Amino acid sequence: xxxxxxxxxxxxxxxxxxxxxxxxxxxxxxxxxxxxxxxxxxxxxxxxxxxxxxxxxxxxxxxxxxxxxxxxxxxxxxxxxxxxxxxxxxxxxxxxxxxxxxxxxxxxxxxxxxxxxxxxxxxxxxxxxxxxxxxxxxxxxxxxxxxxxxxxxxxxxxxxxxxxxxxxxxxxxxxxxxxxxxxxxxxxxxxxxxxxxxxxxxxxxxxxxxxxxxxxxxxxxxxxxxxxxxxxxxxxx
Amino acid sequence: xxxxxxxxxxxxxxxxxxxxxxxxxxxxxxxxxxxxxxxxxxxxxxxxxxxxxxxxxxxxxxxxxxxxxxxxxxxxxxxxxxxxxxxxxxxxxxxxxxxxxxxxxxxxxxxxxxxxxxxxxxxxxxxxxxxxxxxxxxxxxxxxxxxxxxxxxxxxxxxxxxxxxxxxxxxxxxxxxxxxxxxxxxxxxxxxxxxxxxxxxxxxxxxxxxxxxxxxxxxxxxxxxxxxxxxxxxxxxxxxxxxxxxxxxxxxxxxxxxxxxxxxxxxxxxxxxxxxxxxxxxxxxxxxxxxxxxxxxxxxxxxxxxxxxxxxxxxxxxxxxxxxxxxxxxxxxxxxxxxxxxxxxxxxxxxxxxxxxxxxxxxxxxxxxxxxxxxxxxxxxxxxxxxxxxx
Numbered sequence: 001x002x003x004x005x006x007x008x009x010x011x012x013x014x015x016x017x018x019x020x021x022x023x024x025x026x027x028x029x030x031x032x033x034x035x036x037x038x039x040x041x042x043x044x045x046x047x048x049x050x051x052x053x054x055x056x057x058x059x060x061x062x063x064x065x066x067x068x069x070x071x072x073x074x075x076x077x078x079x080x081x082x083x084x085x086x087x088x089x090x091x092x093x094x095x096x097x098x099x100x101x102x103x104x105x106x107x108x109x110x111x112x113x114x115x116x117x118x119x120x121x122x123x124x125x126x127x128x129x130x131x132x133x134x135x136x137x138x139x140x141x142x143x144x145x146x147x148x149x150x151x152x153x154x155x156x157x158x159x160x161x162x163x164x165x166x167x168x169x170x171x172x173x174x175x176x177x178x179x180x181x182x183x184x185x186x187x188x189x190x191x192x193x194x195x196x197x198x199x200x201x202x203x204x205x206x207x208x209x210x211x212x213x214x215x216x217x218x219x220x221x222x223x224x225x226x227x228x229x230x231x232x233x234x235x236x237x
Numbered sequence: 238x239x240x241x242x243x244x245x246x247x248x249x250x251x252x253x254x255x256x257x258x259x260x261x262x263x264x265x266x267x268x269x270x271x272x273x274x275x276x277x278x279x280x281x282x283x284x285x286x287x288x289x290x291x292x293x294x295x296x297x298x299x300x301x302x303x304x305x306x307x308x309x310x311x312x313x314x315x316x317x318x319x320x321x322x323x324x325x326x327x328x329x330x331x332x333x334x335x336x337x338x339x340x341x342x343x344x345x346x347x348x349x350x351x352x353x354x355x356x357x358x359x360x361x362x363x364x365x366x367x368x369x370x371x372x373x374x375x376x377x378x379x380x381x382x383x384x385x386x387x388x389x390x391x392x393x394x395x396x397x398x399x400x401x402x403x404x405x406x407x408x409x410x411x412x413x414x415x416x417x418x419x420x421x422x423x424x425x426x427x428x429x430x431x432x433x434x435x436x437x438x439x440x441x442x443x444x445x446x447x448x449x450x451x452x453x454x455x456x457x458x459x460x461x462x463x464x465x466x467x468x469x470x471x472x473x474x475x476x477x478x479x480x481x482x483x484x485x486x487x488x489x490x491x492x493x494x495x496x497x498x499x500x501x502x503x504x505x506x507x508x509x510x511x512x513x514x515x516x517x518x519x520x521x522x523x524x525x526x527x528x529x530x531x532x533x534x535x536x537x538x539x540x541x542x543x544x545x546x547x548x549x550x551x552x553x554x555x556x557x558x559x560x561x562x563x564x565x566x567x568x569x570x571x572x573x574x575x576x577x578x579x580x581x582x583x584x585x586x587x588x589x590x591x592x593x594x595x596x597x598x599x600x601x602x603x604x605x606x607x608x609x610x611x612x613x614x615x616x617x618x619x620x621x622x623x624x625x626x627x628x
Contacts, residue, residue, distance in 0.1 A: 046495075109473045109475070111462070111465065111486065112482055115437075121488070122477070125481060145289055152417060159279055164374065191471075
């Protein structure tokens with residue numbers, strides 16, 4: 001095949017299993033090419049597709065730069081890592097797994113803060129007492145900034161946090177967090193609550209197409225065949 | 238507008254010499270603040286939203302730095318380095334690059350790297366004189382660089398501040414309105430909320446607690462809030478202390494009992510923001526807004542009028558300069574006079590110059606006291622394009 005369709009799928013963990021299950025329902029089986037610990041693969045009895053096993057967080061970058069034509073990745077990661085997502089990628093189909101909400105959470109003891117707008121009120125008083133704005137711990141820097149700015153909240157500072165974000169308010173390194181949650185149990189265990197209007201994004205895994213990749217007629221055809229197999233009617237570009 | 242060809246570098250440098258010569262002759266010492274600045278100062282002063290427009294990076298020591306997104310804050314920092322007590326007047330001018338990420342692909346009118354030439358005047362308590370001198374000097378520089386026609390727009394944020402001071406309402410509402418002023422939509426919905434139902438509906442907060450809280454008994458309130466937390470087995474975590482949470486609850490309790498903001502007061506505030514008039518006629522229009530002008534608002538109108546007179550005396554024709562109550566509502570650090578100069582060939586989204594008064598900025602940047610400050614800057618690439626368009 002001279003112009004294979006490059007399909008990026010998660011290389012490990014639950015997301016990889018769920019992706020494999022999803023494809024298997026359409027009778028498509030992923031198979032590694034070369035040795036068992038390699039990162040290349042194909043779909044059994046389906047021509048023209050090069051499967052790239054990539055870590056979930058890198059799939060977005062591959063799609064954004066056009067190194068992959070299709071990929072399975074969370075909407076949260078796309079929204080966070082691509083500024084003008086609708087120009088760079090197309091969401092073809094939500095897949096019903098990898099569900100997680102991106103939420104704004106504050107300490108439960110802030111009984112006077114229940115909505116995003118209350119943060120603004122509290123921020124004025126907080127600055128007066130502590131001489132600084134609220135710190136918001138998150139790995140979703142861009143999503144947070146867009147969400148707060150759409151709600152007129154400007155007086156805060158982001159602290160990038162790559163792990164154990166829920167613990168930062170108790171530790172005193174942040175006051176507010178923006179993080180993913182599935183059941184809310186971890187938040188509650190850390191003395192946090194989600195604001196009433198604090199769900200920023202209900203995310204799940206999506207089949208995503210790159211608009212920046214080179215789509216030769218042949219690649220396009222392979223893609224159409226694949227989407228037909230998966231029962232997806234959406235157009236790629 | 239097509240991007241300027243590389244050859245325009247010499248034209249830009251030439252133009253910069255002309256602009257700076259005018260500024261220096263006007264008594265503004267030329268300075269050159271560092272291009273790389275600590276990011277924290279900018280983000281604290283201008284807000285996190287600016288981070289999206291600023292090239293922020295971390296150096297090998299983990300220090301968060303940025304390429305300056307404008308020259309006003311760096312010039313303030315330079316002033317404070319020279320005068321840590323902020324107790325001396327100073328006038329500076331500058332010419333140099335500033336950097337902003339442009340969400341849409343960079344075009345000639347919005348390049349990610351652009352040169353600003355401008356002036357700042359610190360510590361002059363004769364505010365209207367300093368305002369008028371700043372605008373006059375900026376216009377003179379534009380003219381000297383070859384700009385023949387322009388459109389000037391003016392506003393005065395001091396008027397709004399005075400109007401709000403004079404309006405009858407609890408200080409906490411005033412604080413919220415001031416806070417939201419920069420975001421017209423949020424401001425309007427806050428105003429609507431205050432006139433209809435100021436009580437904030439906090440479903441999670443027990444009604445009985447809200448009713449029990451007495452604003453005149455903060456100590457008692459604190460123990461009531463502590464009890465409520467105990468009952469809900471809610472642990473006190475984070476940096477906000479019990480007294481701070483209590484203060485927030487007291488505000489909720491006070492709002493629950495407060496009479497809504499009078500419609501007339503809200504109408505006055507909205508009426509002011511809608512005022513559009515030529516600068517010369519604005520004072521009369523503003524005086525008509527209130528039947529019995531409060532001293533503070535009347536004084537602010539006098540200030541506006543005095544500045545206009547000074548501008549007219551130094552040859553700035555205000556007869557067709559539009560004034561708008563809303564103008565200046567997009568940069569959070571202006572506190573008084575604001576202006577913008579449009580070149581006819583470039584359109585309203587790409588002013589060639591702008592500036593205003595920012596009396597609170599130096600303190601936010603670290604000055605031990607409030608320092609009167611006013612300045613203006615020219616977008617030199619746009620000026621060159623506009624002047625080229627005239628030729």
